[in-house]
Amino acid sequence: MALPNSTITKIPNNEPDAVPALWNLRYEEIDQNFSFLEQGRAQMRSELDAAKGNKGSVGERLDDMSAQLQSLSPDYQDDLSAAVMFGLDQAAVANRSVQALKEQAQQEGEVTISNRGVVSGCSVSRSTTAARNLNLENGIAFMNGRIYAAPEKENAASVPSNTGTSSVTVYAYLYFHEATQRMRVSVTAIGEEVPEHGIHIYTITIPADSTDETDPNLDYVTLTNVRRMEPEFPANLQSPRTETIAIKDLRESDYRIDIDLVSAVGEPCRSEQVEITSRATNGFTLRLATGADDVVVRWRVSKLNN
Structure with missing residues (x-):
């Protein structure tokens, strides 16, 4: 300097x-x-x-x-690494325990149980006056916790053609017609499911190459009746609606199930009318003991000693 x-x-x-x-x-x-x-x-x-x-x-x-x-000697570094690894292992164990608590020991969800069917009649048959059409028999159906008339109607719905090389399945269903306040029948298009507020009454199997020309009278088409019949609705249900809910596997089936009724359409519905009928390590089944429709249920499964 x-x-x-x-x-x-x-x-x-x-x-x-x-x-x-x-x-x-x-x-x-x-x-x-x-x-x-x-x-x-x-x-x-x-x-x-x-x-x-x-x-x-x-x-x-x-x-x-x-x-x-001096603390950075090889021995000290080995001890430090061992301590860090032990801490990380313990943190991983704790994290897995928390994850298991959130995803397995305590599980919850929500389900909507629909409750619809037929009180009487409402069968379908092949039309003899129009190609590939179905007739609806007079009857009564129920949905929204109420009963509705289903008037007889000829050529009420048509069955689609199948130009493919293999058989296909479509569905006949009842639906509520706002203008007439009555039930009517319709058939889904190929590849479509029954609409959310429809009542599935028949499963229709259409063979390959089934058209107006090859099978106008639906002779080779199979109509399978799947109507849920409840002739004493709503006072007595012969085949109550059930819903099976899948859960992540637990070691035992002695878990606790809590039911919270959120809403229902039509008839009143109480929590005790949503019954637990069976349970397994991977799921349980609920049964609806009411005429109410679109019952929304929140559920919680708890097994803290899993």
Whole structure:
């Protein structure tokens, strides 16, 4: 670190040249050097303070650094790695336990149970007056917790043609006709399911190459009756609606099931009218003991000792 005035010119010894102006210049140069040294000293003091950190002296700081370096020995690193791995293993165990509690020991969900069917009649038959048509027999159906008339109708619905090389399945269903406030019958298109508010009454199997030309009278078409008959609805249900709910496997089937009735359409529905009829380690079955329709149920399965 060089001084700003590293060389100060000597004042001449001869009397005429030793004037005060020369002395003043030399004093200024010396003052500049002292000022520079003081700045350097302050900088060194600042660097020493930084080097000490939170210790009382640089020596204490060096001792502390030495201890830290010794702690990084191979044996210490092995011990530290083992401790970290053990901690990670314990955290993984805890995480799996929490996950099992959330997804298995306590499970919950929501299900909507529809309750529709036929009180009487409502059978379908092949038409004899129109190609590939079905007739509907007079009857009574129920949905929305109420009963509705289903008047007899000839050529009430048509069965689609199947031009493919393999048989297909379609469905005949009853639906509520707003304008007449009566039930009518329809048949789904190939590849479609029964609409959400339809009542499935027949499954229809159409063979390959079945068209107006090859089978106008539906002689080779199979009509399978799947009507749910409840002649004493709503006072007495002979085949109550059931719903099987799948759950993640538990070790035993002695788990607790809590039922919360959210809503129902039509007749009143109480919680005790949603009955638990069976349970297994992978699911349970609910039975609806009411004439209500579209019953929304929240359920919770608990087995804390699983």
